[in-house]
Amino acid sequence: MCRIYGYLNAFAAPNALRAVAAIQRHGGPDGTGTARDQGWALGNNRLAVVDLDGGRQPYRLGEGITAVFNGEIYNADELRGQLRAKGYTFEDRCDGGVIPALYDAYGDDFLSRLDGMYSLALVDRRNGRPRLLLATDHLGMKPLYYRWDPGSRSLHFSSEIPALLAFSTSNPSLWEPGLDAYLSSRTPFGEQTMFAGVRVLPPATSLVCELGGVPELVRRSGAAEDGVGIPYFGDHDEAAAGADVRARLRQEVGRLMVADVPVAVITSGGLDSSLITALAAQHAAEAGRPRVHSFNIAYRGAWSFDERHFAREAATRAGTVHHQVEIDPADFPSLIEDTVWHLGQPNADPIALSTGALFAAVRKAGFKVALTGDAADEVFGGYDRMLAAVAAGTDHPDGDDWFQPYLDSLAVLPARLRHRLYTEEYRTLVADYPALPEGPLETLRHGSGSRLRRITDFELGQRFPAYHLRRVDHLSMAHSVEVRLPFGQRSVLAVGRALPDALRIRDGRVKRALYSAAAGLLPQSVLDRPKQPFTLPIVEMLAPGLPLWDFARDVLHRDRLAAGGQLDPREVRGLFTTQAQRPDATTALTLWALLIHEVWREQFGAVRTEALAVAA
Structure with a gap:
């Protein structure tokens, strides 16, 4: 896990590159490296998780291919074996080391062979003119931000917005419609950020640009397209579907616990994280490893939404070494300042405050890697807004009476209310801008597939990367912790998306198949509890x-x-x-x-x- 940065068709003095690296050093305190030549540069900060003594970046293949990488490639050993059979050699066993050889062997299609979470940058100089390739994984688990200046035809990129802004000496400009977009979805969806000119590379997307040329975005197969070879389950095959989901999760949890550093789990006390905790503890026991450590966060004092007792019950059932983290509400002002800085742009989820504090405690306890239950609600139909949308207008299945209430549930407050907060000048300005990306909204409203299927695709493609993944990535890496998502793995996404709607939401109940997968593994109190979002009260x-x-x-x-x-x-x-x-x-x-x-x-x-x- 690392932080990456660089530029094409630009110039930055060595001290500027060092400044960019220093700003995001928290995400990679174990080493730094750069490669630069006329018109381009690549750099990284490393968090050592696999092959602690190797893995020095940038990675190189001869004089022509140079790459930097942020993330984890879970099938790196398999890929390394295939590449060795083709005659390639490797200096270490770090997962990112396969990237230059894989690119040399397969060209841009090498990305389809990667199984993991990543953002990467690669410069190919073999044809004389440097060519930059940027790429993100199928879900956008490792964000990558960039600025393109069409006047100078220069491009800068970085893993975090504050570091990207350090390439410039002037104050950034607001993206004027940003406040309205933010209040309509709690953080901007799509490629645009809250800064004018700063964009985020979408999930499953590559950016390709030659020196002096213009960037081209190439969309690859992402989470919404996976699903080949998945067994068919009928509307009432709940037990069979649950068994399949459990088997896939068990396999993915085992793969994601492979590291050369200790791996912890986050246990909120809900179904999703408790199931991951149980499977991680089982894997450790079966492999003869030390007991898994689990972490939960709560607030000092008596407040609603306190889930610590559910988390402790799940941890006790699993047999983990449990850590209860507490934060004092008196510290919130300073926590807010730190949280907003690391996120780089506003995110209205109050849980962001405790997310950073939780991962600070995880790192202080000696852990560099943590597994979480993120993505389960999106994939298996776990949100009340999904339940309401499915139930709405059942007499007129082609109607859209569900649409505006669903959008309102994503917002801080509905449009008719938020516009009252604006000055007359700002109301006039935002009247000409859509608050949410129009293309995805049209597909959500009138696209093919069932209503729940369209909502799932919208959540995975738009809301999840922007609202969840960037928050989790930035606030975990702020404390040098790598987060891994078993529910975000392709095999789990594929079966979850292939389930009939009735195995996700039916009879007023959500996540039917996932509850079946968890049966017998979790305390009955966790299985029977009503769903409540973990948040700041x-x-x-x-x-x-x-x-x-x-x-x-x-x-x-x-x-x-x-x-x-x-x-x-x-x-x-x-x-x-x-x-x-x-x-x-x-x-x-x-x-x-x-x-x-x-x-x-x-x-x-x-x-x-x-x-x-x-x-x-």
Whole structure:
């Protein structure tokens, strides 16, 4: 696991490259390396997980192919054996070391042979003119950001936004519609970020550019296209489907526990992470390894949404060494500052705050790798919004009465409410911009397949990479921890997507096949508990007299909002009045989201572009 960065058709002094590397060193504290020549450079920061003494990057094949890599290739040993049979040799057994030879042997199609999570950059100079290839895995588990300047035909890229911005000496510009996009989906979906000119490479996508040329994006087969060779299950084959899912998860958990450093598990107390915990503990016992360590986080004091007792029951049943992490609400202001910085752009999920604190504790306990239960809800139909969408309009299956309520469930607050918060100038500006990517929305609304299938594809292709994966990646790597996702592996994704709708959602119950897979492995209390999202109890914590309330009032002061030019200070003040007198989840989340946005705007010194300045 690493952080990568570089450029094409540009120039950066060695001290600039060192500055970029230093900004994201937390994601790769075990080594750094660069390769550069006229018009291009590649660099990396390494977190050593496999072959601790090897794995020095950049990787090279002769003088013509140079590559840097972030992630894990789980089939590297198999690929290395195939390449050795073709005459290639390797200096170490680090997984990324196969990339140059694999590219030499198969060209751009080498990406289809990689099984894992990754973002990578490769420069090919064999034809004289350097050619840059950037690529991401099937889910976008390892983000990669880039800036393309069409005037100079130069491209810069990095694993994290703060590092990417360090290539420039000027303050970044806001993407003006970003606030509306953020409030409509809790973080921007698609390729656009909250910065003008900064984009994120989509999942299963390659960017190819020759020196002096123009980038071309190439879409490969991603999570939504997998599913070849999956057994057929009928609507009532719940036990058989559960057995197949369990077998696949067991295999993937075993593969993902292979490392030259200790591997921990995150145990929230819900079905998904508890199942991964149970399978990891079984694998360790069967392999004769030490007991698995599990980690859970909670908040000091008495709050709702406290799942620690469920997590402890799951850990006890599995036989793990359990760690209970606690954070003090009094520390939230400083945690917010750190969290927003590492994310690089606002994410309205309150759990982001505890995510960073949890992985800090994991690293402090001596672990560099952790398994999580992320992706299960997206694949197996675990969200209440999916349940509601499936149930809506059953008398008119081709209707779209489900569509707007589903979109509202993704938002901080519905459009009719969020537009009231805006200044007149900002309302006018965003009227011409769609809050969500129009192509994916059209497919979601009127595409082929069942409603649940379309929602699954939208969640996996749009929401999951933006809202979940970037948050988990940035906040784990902020503390030098690599997160691995058994539910994000191709074999599990394939069977989950191939299940008939009734084996995911039926009779008011979600994740039918996954509950069947977990039967007998988890405490009955975990299996029977109602689904509740693990989150920060902000409705209770955003109350007069508590640290979070005072911090929010200060950050969202009318003078600060007036300087931003997007939010009406009177409307925001009204939110505080409502929350103080009649606290509710929507008002609390809105205040939280606006707080995060304002911290982000001030941290990065983002400036207003001419469009909004003129409108104001």
